[in-house]
Amino acid sequence: MxxxxxxxxxxxxxxxxxxxxxxxxxxxxxxxxxxxxxxxxxxxxxxxxxxxxxxxxxxxxxxxxxxxxxxxxxxxxxxxxxxxxxxxxxxxxxxxxxxxxxxxxxxxxxxxxxxxxxxxxxxxxxxxxxxxxxxxxxxxxxxxxxxxxxxxxxxxxxxxxxxxxxxxxxxxxxxxxxxxxxxxxxxxxxxxxxxxxxxxxxxxxxxxxxxxxxxxxxxxxxxxxxxxxxxxxxxxxLPISSLGLDYSVTNERISTGIDELDAMMEGKGFFRGSSILLSGTAGTGKSSIAAAFASSTCRNGEKCLYFSFEESPNQIIRNMSSIGIDLNKWVKKGLLKYHSSRPTLMGLEAHLVKIHQKIEDFKPTSVIIDPITNLTSIGGQAEIKSMLTRVVDYIKTNKITGLFTSLTEAASASEQSEAGISSLMDTWILLRNTEVNGDRVRLLYILKSRGMAHSSKVRHFMLTNKGIKLLEAAE
Amino acid sequence: MEKKMDENNRRMSSIERDLIKKSKEADKSKQFVLRLYIAGMTAQSSKAIKNITQICEDNLKGRYDLQIIDIYQQPALAKGEQIIAAPTLIKKLPLPLRKFIGNMANKEKILVGLDIQPKD
Incomplete structure (x- = not known):
C-alpha cells in the first residue's frame, strides 16, 4: 500500500x-x-x-x-x-x-x-x-x-x-x-x-x-x-488514512468480455485499475455485462470478486447460463467468488469493512458490486458517496478494476446516477430501453471514458443465448 | 389517666431493659474474628493498629481474635480477600462480613459496624 x-x-x-x-x-x-x-x-x-x-x-x-x-x-x-x-x-x-x-x-x-x-x-x-x-x-x-x-x-x-x-x-x-x-x-x-x-x-x-x-x-x-x-x-x-489520490496508474488494458464493447474502447477495453459505472433502468442488462466482465477476468486466469446485493450466487449463475455465460466453472476453479448479502443486514460502514476484508482475503484483480444503488436503503446519498469513494480509492490503490452497477429509476434522467458517484468513475456506460416500432430494444453507449478515444455511437445491445451482442445503432 | 400512662411506660422500659440486658449477654458470648490488612509499616498502618487494638481491648476484651497481616508479604491474600485499600479491617465473624477502610480513627463508626454496644 x-x-x-x-x-x-x-x-x-x-x-x-x-x-x-x-x-x-x-x-x-x-x-x-x-x-x-x-x-x-x-x-x-x-x-x-x-x-x-x-x-x-x-x-x-x-x-x-x-x-x-x-x-x-x-x-x-x-x-x-x-x-x-x-x-x-x-x-x-x-x-x-x-x-x-x-x-x-x-x-x-x-x-x-x-x-x-x-x-x-x-x-x-x-x-x-x-x-x-x-x-x-x-x-x-x-x-x-x-x-x-x-x-x-x-x-x-x-x-x-x-x-x-x-x-x-x-x-x-x-x-x-x-x-x-x-x-x-x-x-x-x-x-x-x-x-x-x-x-x-x-x-x-x-x-x-x-x-x-x-x-x-x-x-x-x-x-x-x-x-x-x-x-x-x-x-x-478501517484505516482510511492510508488512502488518497496518490495511486499509481498503468496503461495496461483489460477486455470487457464483449468484443464489440472492446472495439468501442479503441479495441482494447478498460484500463486496469480503473473504475467503471454501468447504469440503466431495470432490465437493461447491467448484470449481464458485469457477468461477461467477470467471465473474461477469469478466462485470463485472474481472480474476480463479486459482491451481490440483490441476487444469490446460484441465481446469478443460473441466469447467466441462459445467455451463454458459464460462471459455474470459474467458481469451481476458485477464480470467481461471490459474496451475497442483503444491504439491510448491516450498516454501510460494516459493509465497507466487509468489502475490505473480503478483498484482502481473496486478492482479486477485479471487483464487481451489483448494484450500488441498493445501498440507498441503508444510508443517505452523502454517506453512500463517501463509502463508495473509500471503496474506489481502496481498489484503485491496489490496482483492482472495479465495476459498479447502478439502477436508474425509470422516471429520473438516465444520466443522473443515483448514488451521485459518477464523478468518481473513470468509465461510465449507460444502458437504456427504448421502443422502436412496437419492440423494446436495448441501447448502450459510453458516456465517458477517461484517457481513451472511445466511440460515441449508440449501439444496439442484444442478449442472446450465445452471449452479449452489440449491433450498429438501430435508429 | 396520666398515672396509667406512666405505669405503662415503666412497664415498657422494663421490658426493653430486659431485652438490652439479654442481648448484651449474648453479645458477650460472641467471638469476634478480625483481620487487619496493612501495606507496610506506614504512619497510617501504625495508627490503624493502635486504634483497633484500643477498641478491641475496650469493648471485646477476651473474646476477639485480631490478626495483623502485611499484604506486601502476602499479595495473594489481597486478591483473595478483595482488598483494594490499606489499611482494611475485615470482620470475618460474626457474620455478616464487613470491611472497614482507613486508619480506624472513627471509633463510633467501627463500633456500629461491628455491631457492638459501647461500654457505658
Whole structure:
C-alpha cells in the first residue's frame, strides 16, 4: 500500500494487533504510557482492551495483565471465546493474569484515611508474575461507585497512573462516557497521553460503530471517525488514512468480455485499475455485462470478486447460463467468488469493512458490486458517496478494476446516477430501453471514458443465448 | 389517666431493659474474628493498629481474635480477600462480613459496624 509513514522521533509505539488501529495510530499506542479508551455502554471498550492483551501475547509475545472491575475472570474468558481468543489457555501458560476487583459498597465502611495500596499490590504481583508489558484496567471508574471519598480516590488515581508509567507498562484504561465529559468521572484528566473514543450509534435502524482518536500526545495520527466492526475475528477498524489520490496508474488494458464493447474502447477495453459505472433502468442488462466482465477476468486466469446485493450466487449463475455465460466453472476453479448479502443486514460502514476484508482475503484483480444503488436503503446519498469513494480509492490503490452497477429509476434522467458517484468513475456506460416500432430494444453507449478515444455511437445491445451482442445503432 | 400512662411506660422500659440486658449477654458470648490488612509499616498502618487494638481491648476484651497481616508479604491474600485499600479491617465473624477502610480513627463508626454496644 502506498502510504506515507511519518513517525516522530521520541515516541515509541506499542502495536495493538487490532486490525487497522495500528495504521491510524501510525504504529500503535504510546509505549510505556496509559491510554484511555472511552465510549458508551456496548461500544466495544472491553473487547478492544482484551484484544490488546491477547494479540499482544499472540503476535508480539508481550505478556499482559487484565484487571477487571465489572466482570469476573470466567465471564471475561467466556465472552471472548467465540472471537478466537483462548484466554484460559493463556492464563494457564502464565502469559496472562486476570484479576477481578469486586467492591461491594454496602460492605465497606470508611473510618479515617486510607490509600489504595491494596490495588497497587495486586497489580504489581500480577505484573511480576507474568512479566507483563501490557496492562488493562477495565473500567477503573467502578471505584467511584465503591469508595465514597472522592478526594482520596482522585489522589490515588493520579498516583496509580504515575506508577504505571514508572513501571514501563503500556496500559489501556477504559471509561464509560459521561454526559458532559468524555468519561463519567473525568479520567481524561489523569490519562492524557492518548485518548481513543468508541462510538456506537443507530442510523436508519442499523447499528454503526465508529472509532476516533481524540488525542495522541507527541504523535501524528488519523483524526477522522473511522468505521469499526466487530465480527468473528474481533474488532477491526478501517484505516482510511492510508488512502488518497496518490495511486499509481498503468496503461495496461483489460477486455470487457464483449468484443464489440472492446472495439468501442479503441479495441482494447478498460484500463486496469480503473473504475467503471454501468447504469440503466431495470432490465437493461447491467448484470449481464458485469457477468461477461467477470467471465473474461477469469478466462485470463485472474481472480474476480463479486459482491451481490440483490441476487444469490446460484441465481446469478443460473441466469447467466441462459445467455451463454458459464460462471459455474470459474467458481469451481476458485477464480470467481461471490459474496451475497442483503444491504439491510448491516450498516454501510460494516459493509465497507466487509468489502475490505473480503478483498484482502481473496486478492482479486477485479471487483464487481451489483448494484450500488441498493445501498440507498441503508444510508443517505452523502454517506453512500463517501463509502463508495473509500471503496474506489481502496481498489484503485491496489490496482483492482472495479465495476459498479447502478439502477436508474425509470422516471429520473438516465444520466443522473443515483448514488451521485459518477464523478468518481473513470468509465461510465449507460444502458437504456427504448421502443422502436412496437419492440423494446436495448441501447448502450459510453458516456465517458477517461484517457481513451472511445466511440460515441449508440449501439444496439442484444442478449442472446450465445452471449452479449452489440449491433450498429438501430435508429 | 396520666398515672396509667406512666405505669405503662415503666412497664415498657422494663421490658426493653430486659431485652438490652439479654442481648448484651449474648453479645458477650460472641467471638469476634478480625483481620487487619496493612501495606507496610506506614504512619497510617501504625495508627490503624493502635486504634483497633484500643477498641478491641475496650469493648471485646477476651473474646476477639485480631490478626495483623502485611499484604506486601502476602499479595495473594489481597486478591483473595478483595482488598483494594490499606489499611482494611475485615470482620470475618460474626457474620455478616464487613470491611472497614482507613486508619480506624472513627471509633463510633467501627463500633456500629461491628455491631457492638459501647461500654457505658
Amino acid at each position: 502506498a502510504k506515507q509513514k511519518r513517525k516522530l522521533k521520541g515516541i515509541e509505539k506499542c502495536p495493538t494487533g487490532v486490525k487497522g488501529l495500528d495504521e491510524i495510530t501510525e504504529g500503535g499506542l504510546p509505549r510505556g504510557r496509559p491510554t484511555l479508551v472511552c465510549g458508551s455502554a456496548g461500544c466495544g471498550k472491553t473487547l478492544l482492551a482484551m484484544e490488546f492483551v491477547v494479540r499482544g501475547i499472540q503476535q508480539y509475545n508481550e505478556p499482559g495483565v487484565f484487571m477487571a472491575f465489572e466482570e469476573n475472570a470466567d465471564e471475561l474468558a467466556t465472552n471472548v471465546e467465540s472471537l478466537d481468543m483462548d484466554v484460559r489457555q493463556l492464563v494457564k501458560k502464565n502469559k496472562m493474569a486476570i484479576d477481578y476487583v469486586h467492591i461491594e459498597r454496602s460492605e465497606i465502611e470508611e473510618t479515617g484515611e486510607y490509600n489504595l495500596e491494596g490495588l497497587f499490590i495486586r497489580l504489581e504481583s500480577m505484573i511480576d508474575q507474568v512479566k507483563a508489558k501490557r496492562v488493562v484496567l477495565d473500567t477503573i471508574e467502578a471505584l467511584f461507585a465503591g469508595l465514597p471519598n472522592e478526594a482520596i480516590l482522585r489522589a490515588e488515581l493520579r498516583r496509580l497512573f504515575r506508577w504505571l508509567k514508572s513501571k514501563g507498562v503500556t496500559a489501556i484504561v477504559t471509561g464509560e462516557k459521561g454526559e458532559k465529559s468524555l468519561t463519567r468521572h473525568g479520567l481524561e484528566e489523569y490519562v492524557s497521553d492518548c485518548v481513543i473514543y468508541l462510538d456506537h450509534r443507530i442510523i436508519n435502524q442499523v447499528a454503526t460503530r465508529r472509532l476516533r482518536i481524540i488525542k495522541y500526545r507527541g504523535s501524528h495520527h488519523g483524526t477522522n471517525e473511522y468505521p469499526t466492526m466487530i465480527d468473528e475475528t474481533g474488532l477491526s477498524v
